[in-house]
Amino acid sequence: MPRGVPKPKNAKPNDIVIGNQIVDQGQNLDPVVTQEKDFDAIIGEEAFMNQILTVEIPSTGDDSAPPDGILSVNGISQGWLRDTPIKMRRMFVEVLARCKETKFTPQTPNMENPESTNIPKGRTAFALPFSVLEDPHPKGRAWLAAIKAEPA
Numbered sequence: 001m002p003r004g005v006p007k008p009k010n011a012k013p014n015d016i017v018i019g020n021q022i023v024d025q026g027q028n029l030d031p032v033v034t035q036e037k038d039f040d041a042i043i044g045e046e047a048f049m050n051q052i053l054t055v056e057i058p059s060t061g062d063d064s065a066p067p068d069g070i071l072s073v074n075g076i077s078q079g080w081l082r083d084t085p086i087k088m089r090r091m092f093v094e095v096l097a098r099c100k101e102t103k104f105t106p107q108t109p110n111m112e113n114p115e116s117t118n119i120p121k122g123r124t125a126f127a128l129p130f131s132v133l134e135d136p137h138p139k140g141r142a143w144l145a146a147i148k149a150e151p152a
Contacts, residue, residue, distance in 0.1 A: 048143075049091045054134035056085050057096075069128075071095050085133055090140070097144060099127040100152040124152045 059065075059082045068081045071092045078092045104120040135141060 048137065049089065049094070051090050051137055051140075052087050053090055053093055053132055053136075053140070054085050054087055055080075055093055055096070055130050055132055057082050057128055057130045059083050060129075093130075093132065093144065094147060096126075096128055096130050097147040098150075100124055101127045102152055 057080055059067075068079065071078045071080065071088075073091045073095060076089075076091075078086075078088050080086050080088070102122045102124045104122050106120045132140075132144065135144075137143075
């Protein structure tokens with residue numbers, strides 16, 4: 001019994017309730033449906049994503065661009081340096097391919113057309129441009145092209 005709460009005189013040990021009592025409302029819940037999983041396909045995809053590729057991240061003319069960095073996927077990290085061929089797993093190459101940034105620049109207003117609006121134009125580019133120097137899988141080039149073609 002908590003302190004300061006008197007014990008009922010005729011209570012049995014199983015009758016005492018501490019806290020809020022939850023009453024079952026008898027709601028009908030949907031049954032849990034299990035889905036069959038193709039473990040061979042899952043294992044094949046994991047093996048594909050863990051293949052080692054050789055990648056190079058070139059230097060840029062941007063002074064604020066970092067000279068090195070760390071990529072992380074599911075708690076696994078991989079460091080990279082610019083202008084150095086790096087052996088990294090395909091899952092980190094996917095992170096590089098999906099790192100896109102969009103920069104907007106304002107349009108100069110057209111004084112001859114007063115109805116034109118000032119809509120900024122966006123330009124999307126890779127945050128870290130890279131090139132794959134070596135890919136052992138025959139479908140690796142098509143996989144990378146499909147990821148690069150996805151919108152930002």
